[in-house]
Amino acid sequence: MSDLYAALGAAASLIFSFNRDLVEIVLLSLRVSLTAVAVAAIIGLPLGGALALFHFRGRKAVMVGINAMMGLPPVVVGLVIYLMLSRAGPFGTLGLLFTPTAMIIAQCCLVIPIIAALTRQTIEDLWEEMGEQLRSLGAGPWRALWTLLWEGRFSLLTAVLAGFGRASAEVGAVMIVGGNIDHVTRVMTTAIALETSKGDLALALGLGIILIILSTGVNGGAFLLKEAAQKSQMS
Amino acid sequence: MRGSFVYRMALVLVLGLAAAVVGGKPGGAADRFITVASTTSTDNSGLFGHILPIFESETGIDVRVVAVGTGQAIRLAERGDADVLLVHHKPSEEKFVADGYGVRRFDVMYNDFVVVGPKSDPAAIRGMDDVAAAMAKVAAGEAVFASRGDNSGTHKKELGLWKAAGVDVDAAGGKWYRETGSGMGATLNTASGLGAYTLADRATWISFRNKGDLEILVEGDPRLFNQYGVILVNPKKHPHVKVEDGQKFIDWLVSPAGQESIAQFEIDGRQLFYPNAKKEGS
Amino acid sequence: MKPVLSILPLALDKVTFEAGGKRLIKEVSCALEAGPRSVIIGPNGAGKSLLLRLCHGLIDPTSGSVLWSGAGGKDPSLLQAMVFQRPVMLRRSVAANVDYALSLRGLPAAERRDRVDDVLARTGLRRFADRSARVLSVGEQQKLALARAWALRPQVLFLDEPTASLDPAATLAVEDVIAAIHGTGTKIVMTTHDLAQARRVADDVLFLYRGRLFEHSPAGVFFEAPRSAEAASFIEGKLFWRRKEIAS
Numbered sequence: 001m002s003d004l005y006a007a008l009g010a011a012a013s014l015i016f017s018f019n020r021d022l023v024e025i026v027l028l029s030l031r032v033s034l035t036a037v038a039v040a041a042i043i044g045l046p047l048g049g050a051l052a053l054f055h056f057r058g059r060k061a062v063m064v065g066i067n068a069m070m071g072l073p074p075v076v077v078g079l080v081i082y083l084m085l086s087r088a089g090p091f092g093t094l095g096l097l098f099t100p101t102a103m104i105i106a107q108c109c110l111v112i113p114i115i116a117a118l119t120r121q122t123i124e125d126l127w128e129e130m131g132e133q134l135r136s137l138g139a140g141p142w143r144a145l146w147t148l149l150w151e152g153r154f155s156l157l158t159a160v161l162a163g164f165g166r167a168s169a170e171v172g173a174v175m176i177v178g179g180n181i182d183h184v185t186r187v188m189t190t191a192i193a194l195e196t197s198k199g200d201l202a203l204a205l206g207l208g209i210i211l212i213i214l215s216t217g218v219n220g221g222a223f224l225l226k227e228a229a230q231k232s233q234m235s
Numbered sequence: 236m237r238g239s240f241v242y243r244m245a246l247v248l249v250l251g252l253a254a255a256v257v258g259g260k261p262g263g264a265a266d267r268f269i270t271v272a273s274t275t276s277t278d279n280s281g282l283f284g285h286i287l288p289i290f291e292s293e294t295g296i297d298v299r300v301v302a303v304g305t306g307q308a309i310r311l312a313e314r315g316d317a318d319v320l321l322v323h324h325k326p327s328e329e330k331f332v333a334d335g336y337g338v339r340r341f342d343v344m345y346n347d348f349v350v351v352g353p354k355s356d357p358a359a360i361r362g363m364d365d366v367a368a369a370m371a372k373v374a375a376g377e378a379v380f381a382s383r384g385d386n387s388g389t390h391k392k393e394l395g396l397w398k399a400a401g402v403d404v405d406a407a408g409g410k411w412y413r414e415t416g417s418g419m420g421a422t423l424n425t426a427s428g429l430g431a432y433t434l435a436d437r438a439t440w441i442s443f444r445n446k447g448d449l450e451i452l453v454e455g456d457p458r459l460f461n462q463y464g465v466i467l468v469n470p471k472k473h474p475h476v477k478v479e480d481g482q483k484f485i486d487w488l489v490s491p492a493g494q495e496s497i498a499q500f501e502i503d504g505r506q507l508f509y510p511n512a513k514k515e516g517s
Numbered sequence: 518m519k520p521v522l523s524i525l526p527l528a529l530d531k532v533t534f535e536a537g538g539k540r541l542i543k544e545v546s547c548a549l550e551a552g553p554r555s556v557i558i559g560p561n562g563a564g565k566s567l568l569l570r571l572c573h574g575l576i577d578p579t580s581g582s583v584l585w586s587g588a589g590g591k592d593p594s595l596l597q598a599m600v601f602q603r604p605v606m607l608r609r610s611v612a613a614n615v616d617y618a619l620s621l622r623g624l625p626a627a628e629r630r631d632r633v634d635d636v637l638a639r640t641g642l643r644r645f646a647d648r649s650a651r652v653l654s655v656g657e658q659q660k661l662a663l664a665r666a667w668a669l670r671p672q673v674l675f676l677d678e679p680t681a682s683l684d685p686a687a688t689l690a691v692e693d694v695i696a697a698i699h700g701t702g703t704k705i706v707m708t709t710h711d712l713a714q715a716r717r718v719a720d721d722v723l724f725l726y727r728g729r730l731f732e733h734s735p736a737g738v739f740f741e742a743p744r745s746a747e748a749a750s751f752i753e754g755k756l757f758w759r760r761k762e763i764a765s
Contacts, residue, residue, distance in 0.1 A: 086314045086315075086316050087314055087315035087316050087473060087475065088313075088314035088315055088316075089314075092315070093475075095475075097316055098270060098299065098301060098316070129605065130605050130607075132570075132575055132599075132601065132605075133599075133601060133605035134605075135575060136573060136575065136597075136598065136599040137598070137617075137618045137621055137665075137669075138594065138595060138618075138621045138622065139621055143621065147607070147617070151607060151608055153608075179299075179301035179302075179303075180301075180302070181299045181300060181301060182283075182284075182300070184299055194279075196420070196421070196424070197275060197279060197418050197419075197420030197421050197424075198279045198420050198442065198443065198444060199420055199423060199424060199427075199443040199444040199445030199446070200444040200445070201424075201444070201445055203444075
């Protein structure tokens with residue numbers, strides 16, 4: 001119990017002193033995860049929608065594959081991306097290893113399946129509800145895709161938030177491809193891992209509390225946005 | 236259209252995100268930096284936090300330390316993902332140079348290992364001078380021992396000591412001998428939680444914040460000596476290596492200024508690392 | 518937007534539809550002419566909805582053909598519209614729902630605005646223009662679906678049991694709108710299982726039973742002197758519907 005109180009104390013003192021290192025780590029965490037989620041959404045939303053609407057050979061296999069990839073172990077993804085970006089690897093000349101960009105790439109790989117799989121289900125359900133009417137009105141498959149993506153925007157926002165949750169909470173991928181370099185690639189989760197390995201459990205837990213506050217903040221913001229949009233809908 | 240509010244909010248969010256992405260970049264291409272592959276025990280002790288700012292202010296070169304296990308650090312350097320290698324296992328380091336991955340090895344500093352264990356000391360090894368004998372006693376009494384089990388310098392040192400003690404730990408795996416397969420800090424956490432014995436480098440031990448019931452029981456045996464070496468990654472194998480800046484770092488480490496800064500690093504008034512670079516190197 | 522040519526008459530030639538190993542539409546042949554309001558009636562499970570979808574092109578026949586008259590090179594599907602039993606509304610305003618349909622046709626914004634205004638006024642929905650479509654009652658939503666179809670100025674309007682989910686007052690309101698649409702020159706093809714509605718609306722009747730077209734005659738003829746025993750039973754209300762799975 002005393003560890004928990006110590007953790008709360010550590011978290012409070014870090015926050016209220018506007019600890020510069022903490023601010024730096026928080027900003028980097030947000031930058032990496034939000035960018036990864038944004039890119040993953042740009043790729044995953046149309047991908048999931050296309051998977052829902054276009055029936056091609058092997059579609060079921062792709063669906064199962066993407067669903068399975070929702071459970072990709074972050075550390076494995078990190079390892080694969082490391083091998084690709086390593087100087088000894090195929091994309092080594094890009095010099096991306098141990099940079100925030102590599103971390104964004106790795107997190108993208110983790111988040112895209114989540115967004116795509118959830119989008120597919122949402123769009124499939126919407127198509128069942130509206131497909132005939134849309135076809136009757138003359139919407140081609142691509143136009144229908146965009147229409148349904150906007151139609152399902154509230155459910156899809158939840159899918160994107162699920163993706164953000166995954167990205168901001170993982171440590172395995174960013175640790176390997178980022179290297180947890182102080183002031184360069186250290187984010188909340190890798191900082192927590194570091195403090196744990198130094199035995200400073202109170203500080204590690206305190207950082208964990210801050211991370212949860214951060215995640216709550218992002219989700220809270222999204223919720224308010226959704227409420228406002230729905231209210232302007234209902235008038 | 237009613238949706239215009241939503242569009243405006245979304246636009247604000249996207250712009251904010253873009254600003255964060257673009258504005259957050261640490262410096263630009265003008266940033267001078269080298270990548271050093273080192274070990275978690277060295278980093279966790281806080282040494283780098285002390286000496287690197289001195290080097291950086293003198294030279295303007297940013298030193299980025301990737302701290303992983305010894306085995307992984309060497310692998311990183313072999314693949315050319317680092318410019319400089321700084322670890323503490325001489326045989327591996329010499330092999331690294333011999334295989335052509337490194338240019339030349341230099342001694343930098345040393346510290347020592349200690350055997351820590353629970354205050355109650357069930358194997359009764361406190362104060363022993365002979366570390367191999369002490370470990371033989373731990374094995375004989377089947378007292379719980381936490382090993383790093385990760386092929387690190389510490390792990391290899393530990394295995395060497397078991398050999399000297401005539402103990403076969405492979406047979407004991409999972410019983411009194413627990414291999415955590417992780418770094419020094421994680422292993423110490425495990426030892427603290429289990430009330431187990433373990434071998435740790437003194438620097439990590441002193442700066443470790445979760446000692447719990449553990450304390451140093453055996454120290455001082457010359458076999459517990461822990462030498463650190465630094466090597467420049469060979470540009471012949473990896474042309475992109477930052478030879479000039481990497482060499483500057485090595486030169487500084489073995490110079491009187493660098494050596495002094497190492498010696499000055501203390502925790503709780505206790506010096507952790509002892510500089511011992513040879514005057515002409517290697 | 519005046520079409521170059523009429524796409525009517527629509528000619529069905531031995532149209533058959535099979536699904537799940539069962540023949541649900543059996544060799545239906547008929548011609549739908551411009552002008553009269555055609556109502557397809559029959560008991561539930563007769564295949565009325567299926568036939569409508571085959572005509573509109575939402576599903577393809579297993580054999581046989583559905584042929585529109587030449588539309589002067591224009592895609593005939595652009596000159597049709599359909600309204601379903603349950604109105605399908607997008608999560609946006611009433612006006613935006615109509616505007617969406619028009620945007621699919623590529624009309625410029627100014628013309629879209631005019632048409633939206635026009636159909637909303639004609640269907641009495643103008644005061645709801647900026648409200649979310651989904652907060653309207655079912656009856657109002659169905660009127661909106663009609664308005665949306667009307668804005669497209671179709672030559673043919675298909676309606677699949679459009680008032681089955683509505684109360685009597687809403688039913689009459691919807692029938693009024695359908696009449697108004699017919700008044701502007703659109704061919705009406707509607708299905709219903711409600712005999713009274715058929716009597717009110719139909720100019721000519723197609724009687725469908727178990728996937729087969731038993732009769733196609735002017736309304737007066739059909740209701741006074743049906744040619745088949747099944748039709749006679751149906752008119753008397755004695756033809757009980759059979760549960761049939763319709764693949765749609």
